[in-house]
Amino acid sequence: MQGILYEEPSIFLFLLVTCVMGGWAAWMAGRACAKTWRPIAFLVFYMLLLGIAVRFIHFALFGGTMLTLHYYVVDTIVLIIFGTLGYRYTRTNQMIGQYFWLYEKVSPFSWKEKTGA
Numbered sequence: 001m002q003g004i005l006y007e008e009p010s011i012f013l014f015l016l017v018t019c020v021m022g023g024w025a026a027w028m029a030g031r032a033c034a035k036t037w038r039p040i041a042f043l044v045f046y047m048l049l050l051g052i053a054v055r056f057i058h059f060a061l062f063g064g065t066m067l068t069l070h071y072y073v074v075d076t077i078v079l080i081i082f083g084t085l086g087y088r089y090t091r092t093n094q095m096i097g098q099y100f101w102l103y104e105k106v107s108p109f110s111w112k113e114k115t116g117a
Contacts, residue, residue: 005074007064017062018075022054023082030086034094040087047083051076085109 006014026047033043054075058064065071088109096105103111 007068007071008058008062013058013062017057018054018078019082021057022050022075022079025050025053026079026081026083027086030083030088031090033083034087034090040084043083043087044080047076047079050079050083054079 005011006018008014029046029050030043033040033046051072055064055066055068055072058071058075059066092105092107092109092111095103095111102114104114106112
């Protein structure tokens, strides 16, 4: 997978920087967008900016390349996945918490209309 997903000599660095550090920041950004009732398009814009920050961490700390489209796209896709999961998790809890008479939880990431509502 080296060369496709990450450029560092070890997958550990990709998992640490992109998935753990970047994923946590993306989850929190998704959570913030959902809590303020913003549309998901705002989240995608924020993930594009966060992708630049993650590329900078790879560059500054581990000697990766800063301006490479391939790895920027890979990092940003991973961040969008984590951000969307955080957004959907928070939005589901909002919907079943504020509109408990209308909706019920189906999974941690989705809700449905109550029968007979």
